[in-house]
Amino acid sequence: xxxxxxxxxxxxxxxxxxxxxxxxxxxxxxxxxxxxxxxxxxxxxxxxxxxxxxxxxxxxxxxxxxxxxxxxxxxxxxxxxxxxxxxxxxxxxxxxxxxxxxxxxxxxxxxxxxxxxxxxxxxxxxxxxxxxxxxxxxxxxxxxxxxxxxxxxxxxxxxxxxxxxxxxxxxxxxxxxxxxxxxxxxxxxxxx
Numbered sequence: 326x327x328x329x330x331x332x333x334x335x336x337x338x339x340x341x342x343x344x345x346x347x348x349x350x351x352x353x354x355x356x357x358x359x360x361x362x363x364x365x366x367x368x369x370x371x372x373x374x375x376x377x378x379x380x381x382x383x384x385x386x387x388x389x390x391x392x393x394x395x396x397x398x399x400x401x402x403x404x405x406x407x408x409x410x411x412x413x414x415x416x417x418x419x420x421x422x423x424x425x426x427x428x429x430x431x432x433x434x435x436x437x438x439x440x441x442x443x444x445x446x447x448x449x450x451x452x453x454x455x456x457x458x459x460x461x462x463x464x465x466x467x468x469x470x471x472x473x474x475x476x477x478x479x480x481x482x483x484x485x486x487x488x489x490x491x492x493x494x495x496x497x498x499x500x501x502x503x504x505x506x507x508x509x510x511x512x513x514x515x516x517x
Contacts, residue, residue: 346494350501353462357455357505361512364451368516374446378513379435382456385428386510389463392421393503396470400496403489408482415474418499422467425506429460448517455509459502466502469495 367373399414433453436442441449473495476488 340490342490342494343497346497350498353501354505357458357509360451360455361509364512364516367447367451372447374441374448376439376441376448376517378452378510378517379432381428381432381435382510382513385425385432386507388421388425388428389503389506392418392425393500395421396496396499400492403482403484403492406482406484411482412474412477415470415477419467419470419474422463422470426460426463426467429456432456452513455513459506459509462502462505466499469498 395414395417399411399418402408402410402414433456436449436452441452443450443453473492476491480488
C-alpha cells in the first residue's frame, strides 16, 4: 500500500480509505476475540456439550486459503499486465468464496444432523455464531469481488492508480476474512 499514492497523504503514507478499512478489520477482530474469550469463560462454567467439529469445516479452511492465493495471483497479474490471469484469478476467487459458503452450510447441516442446533447447548451456539457472522463478512467480500470481476471484464486491464488502490483494498479485506476464519477454525479445533 505504501507506494500507491506517494507523498499524497503526508508522513503516514497511508490512504484514508485503507486506514478506515484497517480500523474496521481491527474492530471485527476485537469482536471475535471477545467472543472467543466468552467461549472459554462459558466452557469453564460447565454444562458444556463435547462434540467434534465436522470435517467439512476443514475443507472450508482449505478453500478459503486457496481463494486468498488466487486473489493474490490475480493482483500480481494485474500489476504485471497479464490480463488473462488477472481476470480468471478474480473469477476463481469468487467461485472459491461461494464454495466456502457452501461448505459452511454443509457444516451447519452436519451439526444439525448430529443434534447440535443453535439452541441445543452453548458449545454449539458458539460454533453457529462464529460461523454465521463470519459467513456474513464473506458474503460482503464476495459482493466486492464480484464488482472487481465485473470491472475486470468490462473495463479490461487499465492499471490506473485508482483501480490499483481499489484492488488493494479488496485484497486487504479478503485476506483479513481468510485469516479470521483460520483463527476461528484453529481455535475451535483446539477447544473441542
